[in-house]
Amino acid sequence: MSAVGFVVLFPLLGFLILLAIGKRLGDPKAGWIGTGAVLASFVSAIVVWLSRLGNEGHPYVLRLFDWFSAGGFHANVSLRVDGLSVAMILFVTGVATLIHLYSIGYMKGDSRYHQFFVYLNLFVFSMTVLVTANTLPLAFLGWEGVGACSYWLISFWFERPTAASAGKKAFIVNRIGDTGFLLGTFLVFQHLGSVSFSRITAGSLNLSPDTATAIVLLFFLAAAGKSAQLPLFTWLLDAMEGPTPVSALIHAATMVTAGVYLMARLSPILALAHTADLVIAIIGVATAFVAAMAATAQTDIKKIVAYSTVSQLGYMMLGIGTGAYTAAIFLMITHAFYKALIFLGSGSVIHSLDGEQNIRKMGALRKFMPITTVTMILAWLSIAGVPPFSGFFSKGAVLENAFGDSPFLWAAGVITALLTAYYMGRLVYVVFYGTPRFEEVTHGHDPHESPSVMTIPLVVLAAAAVLGGLLNLPVGGFGFLGSWLAPVFGTAQAAYPMSTGLKDALMGTDAVVALLGVFLSWRAWRGASENPALERKVFLNGWYIDAFYDRVFARTGTAVAELADTVVDQRVVDGAVTGVAGVARLVGGAGRKVQSGLVRSYLLIMVGGLIVMLGYVLTVAAR
Amino acid sequence: MGYLDWLIAVPAVGALAVPFISLPEERRNLVRGFGLAISLVELVLAAVVGIKFNPHATGYQFVTNVHWIGSFGVSWFLGADGITLVLILLTALLFVIAMFAMKGVKDFRAYVGWMLLLEAACMGSFTSLDLFAFFVFFELTLIPSYFLIADFGMGASGRAAVKFFVYTFAGSALLLVGIVSLVFIHDSETHHLTFSLPALMNTHLSGTTQLLLFLAFTAAFAVKTPIFPFHTWSPDAYRAAPIPAVVMLAGVMAKLGSYGIIRFDLELFPSTARSLAWLMLTLAVIGILYGAVVAAGERDLGRLVAYSSLSHMGFIVLGIFAFTTEGMSGSILQMVNHGIYTAALFLFLGMIYERRGTLDVGKLGGLQKRAPIFAAMFMLVVMASVGLPGLNGFVGEFLILLGTFITHRWWAVAAVAGVVASAVYMLWAYQRAFHRSQADAPPFGEIRLKEALLVAPLLALIVLLGVYPAPLLSRIGPTASSVVQHVLAAKAPGAAAASLPAVVKGVK
């Protein structure tokens, strides 16, 4: 099980090698090195998984070294192997390998080709650290590390001001959330005397409900930043400025799910904080709905997918909030498959249209890009939750638990599910069907299918998206993931007693809703590429939330900062000091008149002084 | 002579020797080699001290204590504990780098001479345990800094130098009054005239006296650190000083302030330090947030880093006055870390200024396109100063906030906003200077090998101390915890639940 060290080590090695000689390796060798490093990491993850089979119940901790300690505080660099971390490293490195492979083709010809893989490998390193860390500070290292890589990769094409700003925005919004991580860690340390997950699991029962609520809400702030929940989700839309493989790997499959992972990791504390759980569930489902509505009106293909990601993350948080940790992780994994697929498929489309992202300028691409089209349709059916695709099982599990918690949460979730099937259908119809509208983009030549280095990952991911449901079938004996994760979540996992009939009814509803969504999109978008009635401006602009932030925080913040710089500091604070200096100068000015520079006047003053003193001595003192 | 004596003597003698070096006009730059040699010897000496230092002991090590001016109770009393040790190492390292960074003049004699004198004064301040000697060294740092800023600086350096000098001198005047008063009070109690710190720690002071003395001492240190609102000299001085001097100013001399607070304020006046902790913590938090806000509005990179220093030094003060071992260790570690990344930042700013003749972000832009390796190195330093885990800025900041959170929760919560703000202004500045692409802008040369070698040790330390700070922390730990114990063990002085109105009454 110490192979977990290699899971982390290989991407780090890849990063260091590429940093040192990546430029010399060039295109495409650097890409192959990067892919190889991640593949080696994936193989190590499989080794870890195999070595765990049979003793799932006991977490294994690989202690490497003491990072820093002071007073009673100790932060170790130690990696934790348990059901949750193994599930995470398997799917993170697996998806990452495919996306690295895809990037070899996608980034071909870019002037900073090797740099892309430098960042990408560093990202995988940070992500594996994050999900295997056994202490909160080490997890924070991974947490911030993926944030920094995300910043670098979003602003990878920094010549575009929008890309540079988007990267910065992502980092800063994540930082807002990170304050929650820091304060949560402090609170955990103050009450439990340790920041290792082993102790947190063991000691969480000693926490008072209020403390637990505070801890959970603080960490949820962090998770809301990373996993793009209301009200901190706007950065993820801007993050689409990054290269598409980045959007697929970081902003769909892995990094953004880190918040969900973190909450699942802290499930022993969540189990004690019912108010906080309700907050999480409500925010989750609200995010899911708001983002899904916005997705219905987008015209940029990546923005549609980005809103879809936000929406799906909302589902995961709904699962967390209702105590359905296994369902949330299940959805996270299947989502990684089909969302990575959708992004890579979109990337394939964008790639073949020389960077065009507007769906109005696409259409009828199925004739030119058969593999992309088929895989995209499979991904659509998966995310829509059409049986028996993976999304049906994973989303169904979340919704089932939501119903157990509160029918209102369930209802909101189901409406969102309808929207999901609809907006993805819109994407598929407008892009791949209808009439071709790409002449002005391609200048006459036809779009082409992507090279096999890009289509192979599509096919593999499509298979995973279709078959992902097998991981955790809601049939006795086939709930692999559930039994795998059971030792981790233990009693924290909520159990809602439900009759088989009710369960079947819920599943049936899911299926009907999914098919209804598919049907609606077929009705509306079969031959159309525009429909103002269905594409409201308020949704196109994402409910104006980002514009609101810009106006209220960004602009006033800038104004305040400039005021502070030019007026407050230079006039008021420094002015007070200069004022003191001015008084001193005034007094000195009076004094300087005496210093006329005329020797005679000095002498006169001296003599005058002498006479006065003499007079004093002779008249007063002599008496 | 002990190691610490040598640490002071070597650069001092070097400084005195420099004016007597006579070289033909065209070989004057050989003086730089002399300065380098001296500072390298100094670094080796400091390293030896570091190796010989016993990390488990709490008291002073390498002690020298001989009578100096006997009739006034002044002694040559040097010693090092964990705080001293790490600051000595930082000082020795940064001086070597600063010596390498000197350029732009024909005759290096004055430059090297002042730098060596400054090094001697810094070493003396960090190692002196006699208040008189400390004050002499503390003041002695001003003279070389003044001339370095005024004679070798950029822009309106004369004015900045005067502002710096007068400002710090005003604080120092109060420090002198404080020291003399304390010594005489001690003398009248014990009939033993002495300036020795350990002896003076046993002085019995009434609450009011202790409060006044605390304020007098703190005035000097607050200016030097700087603590809000005594900071306005720093943007001007940092911006005007030549790069080697600003490396010392921001990297080492700012630490004289925070060092003085720990060494003298806390050791001598523990109970007042405790009762006034709320004030210092509040000033620290204001400094953190205010520095960040002003930095966000600043267009000049040099001034921006100066304000970010105000913000980061606020963290250090915060950790000191939290009175937890975690916070104290974090602050001491952060002094070193801040010295390293601020020095690196200013070195990079120097290179930018050399290439473009401006540090105005509005006139820069697109540098990453022109010089990707330069940009990558600069980014590393930016991330260290932002506090990215895995780089050196994080560990100290984390421990400071943790330590503060345990005892003063709400101050820590407010200070955490500074973590966000540092990302805002740093990344904004980076974006405006390095991102975009300016087709018509003048060329910007890639980093040269010489320049890369200059910053390489700092970059290596940024990573090393971020991943494995244990060698420093293990030496800081015992000292930090003994200082905290000392403060917490102090009995509250009789009359002083010292509030300011009470003092005013006391004065009347």
Added chain:
Amino acid sequence: MTIPGSWYLVVAALLFGLGAFGVLTRRNVIVMFMSLELMLNAVNLTFVSYARMLNDVGGQVDVFFVLVVAAAEVVVGLGIIVAIFRQRATVTADDISSLKG
């Protein structure tokens, strides 16, 4: 005939007053210098008179000190005056005021 000691003192006082008046009123630095010498010698005369009157040789010893100091002062002073004259071509005290506040 013996002249009373007090006469010597009166002469010395007159000389001193004369010297002081000269220093205060004249603008030519050299004349001021001469007046200064006058004051010094007035003091010398006083010393000698008292030494004689009180039969104490210490007063005469002091005179030697004053003489030596006065000689040194003249050397330095004239040197400075010459240096100033070379720079400014003037020996008027009022013109030399660069150190005014």
